[in-house]
Amino acid sequence: MLVAICGMFASCYEKEELTTEAPSTVKPVYKITGVVSNASTGEPLSGAKVNGATTATDGTYALDATEGLNVLTVTKDDYKTVTTSVYVEKIENGKTAVYTVNAAMYPGYDTPTYKTVKYTIKGTATDESSAAVKLSSVVIPGCTIAVVNNTFTVEGVQPGTYYAVLAAEGYKNAYATIAVAPVAAEEGEGDQIVTSTVAVLMQKEETAKVSKYYVCGFVTNEKDAAVPDATVKVEVGEFKADLTTDNRGYFNIEVAAEHITPTTLAIITVSKAGYVAQAKATVVKLVETGATSVTSIEVVLKAESSDIPDEDPSKGGEQIIEVPVDKAEPTKVEDIKEPEVKADIEKVAEELGIEDITKIDIPVVKVEEALVVELVSTEAVIDETTGETTQETKTVADQITLPANTQVYYVGGQAQAIKLTRDIQTEKATAAVRTYEGQPSGTVFSQPLEVKFQAPITVTVEPDYV
Template sequence: MKMNGKLFSFNVRLALMLVAMCGIFAGCYEKEEIDVPTPTPEEATYIVGGIITDAETGAALAGATVNGTTTGADGTYKFTTSVGLQKITISKAGYKTVVTSVNVEEVAKGSTRVYTVNAALYSSSTPETPKTKTNKYNIEGGVFDNAGKAITLTDGAVVIPGLSVSVSGNTFKSVDSDVNNIEPGVYVAVINVKGYETGYANIVIANAGTVEGEGVNVITSKVQVVLQKIADVSPAKYVIEGNIWNTNGVIIADAAVTISLNSGQNYEVGSKNGYYSLTLPTDVVTPTTIATVKINKTGFYPYACSFLVKLVAAGETSVTSVNATLKSIADKAPEGDDGSIGGSTSADVVGSGETTTTTPEEAKKEEAVIVDHETGEETKVTVEDIISSMQESTGEEVKVEEVAVTEVKTEINIPLVSDIVKGEGSSSTVVQEEDRIVIPEGTKVIYTKANETGGTTTVAVAENISVSRDVITEKSETAVRTYEGTPSGVIFTIPMQVKFESPVTVASNEEPDFCLGVMYYNEVTKAWTIDKVGGKRNYATYVDGKFIGNISHFSKFKFGYENGIDTVSIKPILPATFLEKACYTGSAPQLVTIKGSYKGGSMYVDKTPSMATADALKGMKESTITYITDMLTKMIKADNLGVAPVNAYVDTKFSIDKTISAYRQVTGFNLTKTELIKTYTVKVIKADKTEVDVAVTVKSIMSYDLEVRDELNHSGHGHGTDLNAGGGIIDFE
């Protein structure tokens, strides 16, 4: 019995010792768990990536540069970025540069968001689309007495209504400011100096046109004013002078300059070193004297400008500066992505007509017509109707005290030739397309555009008109033709006609089964607006083998169709795809490369352009359906950096570098894609003027997020790959 008691006592003590030891071990484990640091979530990562291809062959482009990153042999690229609107510039030697932007939105810490930007680049075998400088106009002048001695000016001595003016010594100049932008037009400088009669200087600033290059093209109009002493008053003096240069600001020497008056006088002035000057006899100037300056130089379009000579009192001097920028006949308009080059032409309206001035109120009463070339019907309207149409469709307003009116004595019929690339790749050819610009005899061309000068308006100036074809806009705006007419604000009492070939082949005994709408670009709303005059919509129709469009006023206009790009939705595709992969980290964070693929790119929803066009335009000619299909496809590609959608999402590879915190047990990754859905619509106009909507929906994967699915690993050991042991790459392929 004693032995049994001892044995029992021993067993109890042994059991207690085992319990105590377990407690010690448990305490040690708990202490180790407490020492494991709580990881800080990694910052979110934002990546832009994609593939760059050749727009003509579809081949991947290696060596293209995207924001400093170079594409690989497979045309792919990627780079990290930050939250906010990011400008993306894609370029490669021999190709046209493409610029777009991505709005990078903030995501939770530890997440990775990737934005996909794919682009198809067009070859630049012809010169790059030229960049143009911003024109900036300045006014500078000097004041002298009749002996040629400089007259010192004080602050406020020189006033140009609506502009800020600074003086120094005997010189003055306009002061640039955000609210003091000088535009082409007529300005009057008023000079008051004690002891001298008041002096006036009319300064005509003509539109300088576009100049290739970057930055600012400064055009300075210079004037000299001679003041008469009060004690020595002489007859009024009238001076017309100016400088002549080309669109690059280079002086044009030895141009032929002729100045004529509406009272019949003509003066051969000539020019020297790009400068001309004429002092008119005092007795030929009356309150209604209109002077016309004509400038000609071989190799340049002729320049002409008419204006009212301001009448001044005895002893005063009136100086009108007409600075002319001559455009070279060899100048070309900007080319399209495919190498097409739009033509440009100039009509010598002032030189072939007679110019007068009148008030806007009187001009509004002038009769005008709108013409239906299909029926020959003319509808009587007034200039006021055209001004109302111009204000509605372009945002242009009449802000002058007097408008200039030039009546065309002989019909003007001039060509406008463009080099247009047909087809793609090796099968492409260059075709010359000749349009005709016609201004009928008897048309009154009314110039209404001038700058507003702080509540004091100015007199409009008559000058030659120019028409340029914009081949770049035609693709994105479902237009058969797009033109820029200058100067803006010009009105035609009989419509200017634009004649051009049908975009589809038409048999000699047939006519197209469609017509084209006439639309203007509104600079205020930044949208295209249907042209209506007197409540009647304007169309370009097919007559005698050509389309004819009527233009009653000037700015940017097109012959084509209304179109729309509507964003249906931007939302994540849920549920997210779970990419299962067991792995873990130990006591240190680990940078890993995650590789895989997802279904991405851009794809048509339900119908391709050819299917949608065939369904919507049943019964129309096959050639029309093919042309509208091509027009809609170009519009979609123009909105997608030259990349055409396909019929289904395609496998798109990704490779992302991501840091995983220490002591994490990873089970896999969540891949969430964000989908953008857009609908593209074209309103086709049939020959009977009824409209048919052709619509295509496109969806694109615009970005994706890669989120780590993990949990705290207390032991530093886990399931799957030990990333700290040199795994480094997680490949789902």
């Protein structure tokens, strides 16, 4: 019986062992599904993107997920972007977990943030053997330049064309044209650095090639016919020349490169009997070392006619202010107490070519009582209907006062009476109300002269000057 009972229990244990399930080796599956709809109408949106998955016609989508935080970004043209997230819990092998995440999108556009575009110029200088050339200076008008050995850097520039002049000991000056092209700002935050690079080849002085500059052009009349034998005055910086047009109305001259800078103007004045003189100016194009620059200027001369008015009969007046120069006292600039007057004196001294103002005595006269003079000028009468200058004249008196207790400083070194002249022609050229010239040169006043204009003032219709 004992043997039989043991055998029975053995059979039961064996049966239970056969029915036990083994653990699954299949990894769990995580899914995120949902519906994307229009937040204003509630209608499903097809074609929306959810982390790369595209919604169907009913707005549904499905995508795989991972354990932990899953961030979802929903985008669609003409709708504002939606960002949401879901946390996925870990499950056992062989099982599937599905999370539902719906999104409602509002019509509209996102306003992107763009980076700040900053432009920089970087350049290097080498010679014909590709060896680095140590720069002594780099000049680009209007720019602050950092020079280190054979490189230079300019930060904070704006798009445009820049002209650089490079100098190095033992080398010929080199010229470079640098184009800084504008670029579109990228989306995002911070700075977007755009660098324009230039490599400049410098030549040693004994082998350097020289840039060639030419100024030329044609002179024609209003009927587009050539004007021969016209006088052409050419000014390029300090260079000046007188030319004559040939039978084709053509003129041409070469200008040495030493006269050319990045801002040099070529000024052409053309004249001929029977024609109204004409003047034109243009910037000379700076070119690379060894290259050729041609500045072409076309001039059209207009024939004179009997309708041209006679010379303006206006004449400026002249008057003398008798300053008590016998009371002049020599004064050092450091003894002058008014800082603004001292600054004016130093500026005038520089214009007069005085290198060290502290080493000279300045004659000073004190005017204790006001000195008043009347400066009478002759002005052409302007036709109030047409605004044109006539040959009739009128006298105009300006009362000029040197105020009392004014100190007069003769920086030029000679104390004398002050001569004032009204310059009417300059007034017309510069549209000034009144323009005066004075002698002696280098006179500085501690108080400004006072001027009273003759009243009443007539306002004309479109006058040739105001």
